[in-house]
Amino acid sequence: MSTITYRDAMREAIRDALHRDDRVFLMGEDVGRYGGCFAVSKGLLDEFGPERIRDTPMSESAFVGAGIGAALGGMRPIVEIMTVNFSLLALDQIMNNAATFLHMSGGQFNVPLVIRMATGGGRQVAAQHSHSLEGWYAHIPGIRILAPATHEDARGMLWTALEDPDPVLIFEHSGLYNKKGELPPDAGSVDIDHARIRRKGRDVTLITYGAGLWQAFEAAETLARSSIECEVIDLRTLRPLDEATFLESIARTHRAVVIDEGWRSGSLSAEISARIQEKAFYELDAPVQRVCSAEAPAPYAKHLEEASLPSAQKIVAAVEGIIHPNG
Amino acid sequence: MAEYLMPSLGADMEEGTVIEWNIKPGDHVKRGDIIGVVRTEKADVDMEVWEDAVVDRILAKPGETLPVGAVLAIFRGETEPKPPAPQPGEAQPPAPAEVEHIHASPLAQRIAKELGLDLSRIHGTGPHGAITQTDVENAAKAAEKPAPEKAAPERTPVDVQAGMRRAIAAAMARSNREIPHYYLETRINMDRALRFLESENQKRSVRDRLLIAVVLIKAVARALNEVPELNGYWKDDRLQPQESIHIGLAISLRQGGLVIPAIHDADTKSLDELMQAMSDLITRARTGRLRTSELTDGTITITHLGDLGVETVYGVIYPPQVALVGFGRVVDSPWAENGMLGIRPVLTATIAGDHRATDGRRGAQFLTALNRLLQEPEKL
Numbered sequence: 118m119s120t121i122t123y124r125d126a127m128r129e130a131i132r133d134a135l136h137r138d139d140r141v142f143l144m145g146e147d148v149g150r151y152g153g154c155f156a157v158s159k160g161l162l163d164e165f166g167p168e169r170i171r172d173t174p175m176s177e178s179a180f181v182g183a184g185i186g187a188a189l190g191g192m193r194p195i196v197e198i199m200t201v202n203f204s205l206l207a208l209d210q211i212m213n214n215a216a217t218f219l220h221m222s223g224g225q226f227n228v229p230l231v232i233r234m235a236t237g238g239g240r241q242v243a244a245q246h247s248h249s250l251e252g253w254y255a256h257i258p259g260i261r262i263l264a265p266a267t268h269e270d271a272r273g274m275l276w277t278a279l280e281d282p283d284p285v286l287i288f289e290h291s292g293l294y295n296k297k298g299e300l301p302p303d304a305g306s307v308d309i310d311h312a313r314i315r316r317k318g319r320d321v322t323l324i325t326y327g328a329g330l331w332q333a334f335e336a337a338e339t340l341a342r343s344s345i346e347c348e349v350i351d352l353r354t355l356r357p358l359d360e361a362t363f364l365e366s367i368a369r370t371h372r373a374v375v376i377d378e379g380w381r382s383g384s385l386s387a388e389i390s391a392r393i394q395e396k397a398f399y400e401l402d403a404p405v406q407r408v409c410s411a412e413a414p415a416p417y418a419k420h421l422e423e424a425s426l427p428s429a430q431k432i433v434a435a436v437e438g439i440i441h442p443n444g
Numbered sequence: 445m446a447e448y449l450m451p452s453l454g455a456d457m458e459e460g461t462v463i464e465w466n467i468k469p470g471d472h473v474k475r476g477d478i479i480g481v482v483r484t485e486k487a488d489v490d491m492e493v494w495e496d497a498v499v500d501r502i503l504a505k506p507g508e509t510l511p512v513g514a515v516l517a518i519f520r521g522e523t524e525p526k527p528p529a530p531q532p533g534e535a536q537p538p539a540p541a542e543v544e545h546i547h548a549s550p551l552a553q554r555i556a557k558e559l560g561l562d563l564s565r566i567h568g569t570g571p572h573g574a575i576t577q578t579d580v581e582n583a584a585k586a587a588e589k590p591a592p593e594k595a596a597p598e599r600t601p602v603d604v605q606a607g608m609r610r611a612i613a614a615a616m617a618r619s620n621r622e623i624p625h626y627y628l629e630t631r632i633n634m635d636r637a638l639r640f641l642e643s644e645n646q647k648r649s650v651r652d653r654l655l656i657a658v659v660l661i662k663a664v665a666r667a668l669n670e671v672p673e674l675n676g677y678w679k680d681d682r683l684q685p686q687e688s689i690h691i692g693l694a695i696s697l698r699q700g701g702l703v704i705p706a707i708h709d710a711d712t713k714s715l716d717e718l719m720q721a722m723s724d725l726i727t728r729a730r731t732g733r734l735r736t737s738e739l740t741d742g743t744i745t746i747t748h749l750g751d752l753g754v755e756t757v758y759g760v761i762y763p764p765q766v767a768l769v770g771f772g773r774v775v776d777s778p779w780a781e782n783g784m785l786g787i788r789p790v791l792t793a794t795i796a797g798d799h800r801a802t803d804g805r806r807g808a809q810f811l812t813a814l815n816r817l818l819q820e821p822e823k824l
Contacts, residue, residue: 403574405671
């Protein structure tokens with residue numbers, strides 16, 4: 118086992134993909150000489166050269182569109198958009214082109230494109246740079262949405278995504294890049310179809326993804342001291358949702374709390390709650406709870422931003438609202 | 445939110461049957477409103493509401509027999525918002541709220557159905573008082589145990605009589621078992637009181653005429669002002685005198701048995717008000733329409749058996765009260781006064797006192813005060 122950061126794991130994944138397949142290249146703002154705005158691609162320009170590590174002009178729509186064209190042309194592009202905040206400029210390309218081509222062409226043209234971007238708040242970069250819009254993207258049929266929370270997934274999801282014949286968006290929570298973790302030397306690709314139970318428990322199911330996983334772990338530790346055993350589910354793939362895993366878990370725990378950094382209204386957590394209600398209604402012993410971000414533009418002030426985001430404490434409170442310690 | 449519980453209408457009441465509701469969810473009720481009727485072993489009693497509120501939910505169905513303290517209905521404050529509607533999947537039929545939605549988790553509902561348990565009989569401990577899996581499982585466990593001795597055979601109106609007898613038996617047995625009674629007796633010259641009554645009644649229409657009982661009630665209330673130790677309860681091993689004087693009247697019912705509704709604040713009511721209150725109580729006691737507060741609030745009891753020819757009453761105290769005043773018939777008797785023998789209308793008044801709470805001296809002071817007050821009836 119080696120101790121590495123989430124960023125290192127991601128870089129290893131890109132490097133591995135570039136080695137494995139000549140059709141793979143990385144494209145985006147500052148990915149080359151600067152090494153990526155989160156330093157994920159640092160050193161790759163030297164290793165692979167400017168043909169495969171391509172700095173682009175500051176036009177998300179243009180370089181995402183170029184990525185779509187390259188994918189249609191037989192390449193396997195990895196397009197990096199700095200953050201989800203700027204992806205809105207490329208939303209038309211993603212939604213109207215990448216997601217629809219297969220359908221519009223009557224099944225003739227797949228778009229084997231991978232788009233990576235950072236997401237999430239908590240870094241005091243204010244309202245325009247703190248969005249968590251992966252839930253929006255998970256609304257769109259025709260694309261697959263991944264949210265690697267662990268080092269294993271940061272390392273392993275990219276290759277499987279590149280093998281997918283259709284567009285895949287990978288959301289990397291910016292708060293995770295510096296997180297240290299262990300990875301076996303032979304770590305390789307992982308499936309991108311299934312959620313994982315990351316912690317077993319009998320009393321309540323915590324459903325989350327991305328950075329929320331680590332808050333859920335912290336909450337589960339706290340609650341374990343009051344003899345409340347949380348089962349923690351890492352969704353991993355936000356579209357298509359692996360509902361079987363969380364429904365099966367709820368059939369055992371009979372209670373659920375969904376943790377989602379997006380705004381509550383119309384969120385991914387709303388979708389998950391709805392599915393639980395539709396498919397596990399008679400398993401529920403308490404209303405499904407949600408821990409989401411405050412419905413306001415992200416505050417800049419540190420204490421306000423902290424108050425607006427999900428946290429382990431809020432998860433603990435949500436659980437205690439539906440289950441009494443020792444009872 | 446406030447829970448309206450099955451009232452305890454006497455020390456020995458253990459359960460009651462909801463007979464009817466006068467309210468439905470959404471109704472605004474005012475303090476003192478009669479919201480329904482509950483049948484106890486003794487009588488049908490009107491249920492009063494204690495504060496202004498809005499009816500949120502009714503949990504007990506008419507005909508249901510529930511233990512004292514069971515939640516019958518939920519009220520919310522006038523300004524409190526209506527709680528969120530039940531989940532859409534559970535949509536209720538819009539209008540008549542006769543069958544109330546029971547808050548139980550879907551899982552609890554499923555398990556209860558599988559086990560054949562009635563959710564309305566299960567107490568919820570979950571979020572917002574909802575019935576949870578644990579509640580149903582506990583109820584199932586309880587149901588498995590051999591029925592406890594008082595597992596309530598379904599009561600029908602027919603055995604209300606038997607029920608009342610049992611209730612009286614329990615209260616009186618407890619009284620005689622626990623309360624060391626002392627008895628004091630005095631004879632009271634009622635000459636002035638009767639003449640006062642006569643002159644008062646001449647001022648009134650037949651309908652408004654006063655009975656001697658009213659004069660006696662007022663005199664008892666005033667005497668209690670002077671000897672407050674006899675007005676109250678023995679609870680938690682100590683005497684707890686009560687500030688308000690609520691005089692319980694033992695009223696025998698035609699079909700047998702008795703109830704003891706109270707006249708509230710008897711010391712502050714005028715004779716006419718007392719007369720009105722008494723007739724009202726007697727009428728309603730005999731038609732079985734007493735209010736909860738009237739049955740529970742008595743701080744002392746008067747038993748008046750004079751109309752049946754009894755001269756002296758030695759009563760049994762109604763726990764947790766600490767005294768009972770007995771009145772017999774007013775009898776023309778030889779009476780020595782100023783060295784002369786004459787005939788006077790004489791009433792024998794007794795007091796039964798709880799010797800744990802007071803000593804004979806207090807009882808004597810009370811009877812003395814009572815006698816004095818009845819010699820100046822115009823001051824009552």
